Amino acid sequence: MSQKHPVVVVTGSSGAGTSTVKHAFEQIFTREQINPVIIEGDSFHRYDRAAMKEAMTKAEAEGDENFSHFGAKANLFDKLEELFKSYGATGTGQKRLYLHSDEEAAVYEGLTPGQFTPWEDIPANSDIMFYEGLHGGVVTDEADVAKHVDLLVGVVPSVNLEWIQKIHRDNAERGYSEEVIVDTILRRMHDYVKYITPQFSRTDINFQRIATVDTSNPFIARDIPTPDESFIVIRFKDTEKFDTDFQYLLDMIPHSFMSRRNTIVVPGGKMGLAMELILTPIIHQMIEKSN
Numbered sequence: 001m002s003q004k005h006p007v008v009v010v011t012g013s014s015g016a017g018t019s020t021v022k023h024a025f026e027q028i029f030t031r032e033q034i035n036p037v038i039i040e041g042d043s044f045h046r047y048d049r050a051a052m053k054e055a056m057t058k059a060e061a062e063g064d065e066n067f068s069h070f071g072a073k074a075n076l077f078d079k080l081e082e083l084f085k086s087y088g089a090t091g092t093g094q095k096r097l098y099l100h101s102d103e104e105a106a107v108y109e110g111l112t113p114g115q116f117t118p119w120e121d122i123p124a125n126s127d128i129m130f131y132e133g134l135h136g137g138v139v140t141d142e143a144d145v146a147k148h149v150d151l152l153v154g155v156v157p158s159v160n161l162e163w164i165q166k167i168h169r170d171n172a173e174r175g176y177s178e179e180v181i182v183d184t185i186l187r188r189m190h191d192y193v194k195y196i197t198p199q200f201s202r203t204d205i206n207f208q209r210i211a212t213v214d215t216s217n218p219f220i221a222r223d224i225p226t227p228d229e230s231f232i233v234i235r236f237k238d239t240e241k242f243d244t245d246f247q248y249l250l251d252m253i254p255h256s257f258m259s260r261r262n263t264i265v266v267p268g269g270k271m272g273l274a275m276e277l278i279l280t281p282i283i284h285q286m287i288e289k290s291n
Contacts, residue, residue, distance in 0.1 A: 009136030041133010049114025
C-alpha cells in the first residue's frame with residue numbers, strides 16, 4: 001500500500017455492475033481534476049480471444065471442464081501484482097489493453113478485436129491508479145494482489161440478480177444464446193467460488209444490490225429488476241479506516257437505514273448518490289496524503 005501513489009480498485013464478477021462504480025469514480029476524477037491511470041482487468045488475461053478458445057478446447061480434451069477467465073490458469077496474477085507494487089512504490093509500471101471491438105481496434109494498426117496491444121510504460125505524473133475488473137483483490141499461493149491496494153471496492157449483487165444481468169447483457173450486446181451463457185456460468189462456477197467470492201471478504205467497501213422482486217429463477221427472467229425494485233447494501237470492513245460519517249449519509253440519502261453497525265442500506269435509485277457521498281471524501285484524503 002502507498003500514500004504517495006494510491007491504488008484504487010473496483011472488483012466484481014462478469015455482469016455484476018462494476019461499470020456503474022467505474023463511472024462514479026470517473027465523475028469524481030473529472031470534477032476534482034485528478035489525473036488517473038486507468039487499468040482494465042481484461043488486459044491481464046493470459047490469452048487473447050483466439051488463444052483462449054484453443055486453450056479451452058485443450059483443457060476440455062484433458063478432462064478440465066472448469067477452465068475459465070475467472071481462474072489462475074487463464075490470468076497473469078503475478079503481472080497484476082507486479083504493476084500494483086511498482087506503482088505504489090514509484091508511480092511506474094507497465095500496462096496494455098485488450099481490444100474488445102472493431103471500434104477499439106481501429107486505433108491500432110495491424111490489430112483486430114480480441115487481441116492485446118503491446119505492453120507499454122504507464123504515463124508519468126499520474127495522481128492515482130484505478131483498476132476495474134475481475135481480480136483486483138485476488139490472493140493465491142503465488143500472488144497477493146490485494147495487499148498492494150489502498151482502496152478495494154467490491155460490487156457483488158445477489159447471485160441470481162448477477163446471473164440475470166449477465167444473461168441479458170451477453171444476449172443483447174454479444175449475441176450469445178441463453179444456452180451458451182448458462183454453459184459459461186456453469187463452467188466458471190468452480191473458479192467463481194475459489195477466486196472471485198473470497199475477494200469480497202477483503203474489500204474495504206462492498207456495494208451489494210438486492211432485488212425486491214422475485215428473481216428465484218434467473219434463467220427465465222424477462223427483464224432486469226430496475227433500480228427502484230432493489231436496495232443497495234453497503235458494507236464497510238473498517239468504519240474507522242476512512243472515518244465514515246454514517247449519520248451524515250443517513251441525513252443525505254432519503255429512506256436509508258443502518259442494518260448493522262458497519263452496514264447502511266439505501267434505495268436502489270440512490271446508488272449513484274451514495275457512491276458520490278462515500279467515495280469523494282475518501283479520494284480527497286488519498287490525494288491530500290499523497291501531496
